[in-house]
Amino acid sequence: MQITVIGCGYVGLVTAACFAEMGNRVACVDADEERIAALQRGMSPIYEPGIEGLLQTNRRAGRLTFHPQLGPGLSHSDIVFIAVGTPPALDGSADISQILGVAAQLGVLLDSPSIVVCKSTAPVGTACRVQAILDQLCQRRGLGWQHRVVSNPEFLKEGAAIDDFMRPDRIILGTEDADAERTMRQLYEPFVRNHDRILCMPRRAAEMTKYVANTFLATKISFINEVASLCELLGVDVEEVRKGIGADPRIGHHFIYAGCGYGGSCFPKDIRALLHMAREHDTELPILTAVEQRNQAQKGWPLRMLRKVYGERLAGCTVAVWGLSFKPGTDDIRDAPSRELIDELLAAGTMVKAFDPVAGDNIARAYPAAVARGQLQLFSDPYVALNQADALALLTEWKQFRQPDFALMAQLMRAPVIIDGRNQYDPAVVGAHGFRHLGVGRLPVDAPAPLLRKVV
CATH class of the missing domain: 3.40.50.720 (NAD(P)-binding Rossmann-like Domain)
Structure with a gap:
């Protein structure tokens, strides 16, 4: 044709x-x-x-x-x-x-x-x-x-x-x-x-199907993130809960991984558009309103964890960020959790050292002033970004981050703290390498006391 x-x-x-x-x-x-x-x-x-x-x-x-x-x-x-x-x-x-x-x-x-x-x-x-x-x-x-x-x-x-x-x-x-x-x-x-x-x-049903598909997947993500926030308070590991509910074929394992929120060009835009359509017809969609609110709150999770470790002393810290795109496999940074964290860290006076396999140039174009003054530094090697860092925030689950050299990471970093925004790492494994690990809805693992004295 x-x-x-x-x-x-x-x-x-x-x-x-x-x-x-x-x-x-x-x-x-x-x-x-x-x-x-x-x-x-x-x-x-x-x-x-x-x-x-x-x-x-x-x-x-x-x-x-x-x-x-x-x-x-x-x-x-x-x-x-x-x-x-x-x-x-x-x-x-x-x-x-x-x-x-x-x-x-x-x-x-x-x-x-x-x-x-x-x-x-x-x-x-x-x-x-x-x-x-x-x-x-x-x-x-x-x-x-x-x-x-x-x-x-x-x-x-x-x-x-x-x-x-x-x-x-x-x-x-x-x-x-x-x-x-x-x-x-x-x-x-x-x-x-x-x-x-x-x-x-019919045409109208096809258009509605697209919106409902995306907003339902976003709902699953926000639901498990809301559960994770309660798990943190109750001393429950959300990963155990995820495995337990995912084994039910009516639920499944897709889109029930707790993390620091969704982004990209589809989910945020489509939820807002569907909410607008509802308002145009004088009705409300409270579930989707809550999905949007939860996701916005979830993007603030990495900063909340950094403040949990450093309090108000972030101005003197250096934070490494692994993963800048909203998901692996793309250079798309629209509504990415990295944008929220970078904005807050720059405002707090924190030095940001970042790496992403493909999205670095897009971030550089988004923050030209911070790059020019050296407060935001972008690297072509993930380990170089860790040099003298007081914490690592993992925000995108690229495959190359799955099994890093934790021993080398501990040598390079000024303080062994991992803010695991995608629950990528086994807390016991990173803890054995001397790291303090904070995951989304996971039981915290503290490093040995001599190391913790450097960061608390």
């Missing part, structure tokens, strides 16, 4: 690359000319394992092209995907102005009946609004046919997006049009040949 993807961000690029890999001819369109120029050179503007190889392979094969204007990218297109951004507004709502703007352009430029697919995460009713815009412009132009708008939400995990697209657990098609459904099923058939996981439903 001939496909056009409008928007060369995270969702658009993954969508385009994967469809091209299956033999389709895909034209990608983005108004950012610098981004398009980089893509034409084979350089990906996003970090995602495997994406650059797919882009380069399919670009060389002629299946994938990039355009700064919409007109050339629409030539002979069978399906048009809208994958532009829907950033959060100040009131929490999703800003869909880019989607509606693209719809207006398509209504003028499309010269034959087309399938227009809303891939962007957008509030319930957005696909219907796109349909109305297209219908109005078709009528104004005196055309005797109608475009068909489909809602096709994405369910991609950053860091595993290529695999998620190639081996989807479900594909949601929101349409009431039999011909559009048939074409979309044909497009996705190569991805589900072994098991048909395509679910068709």
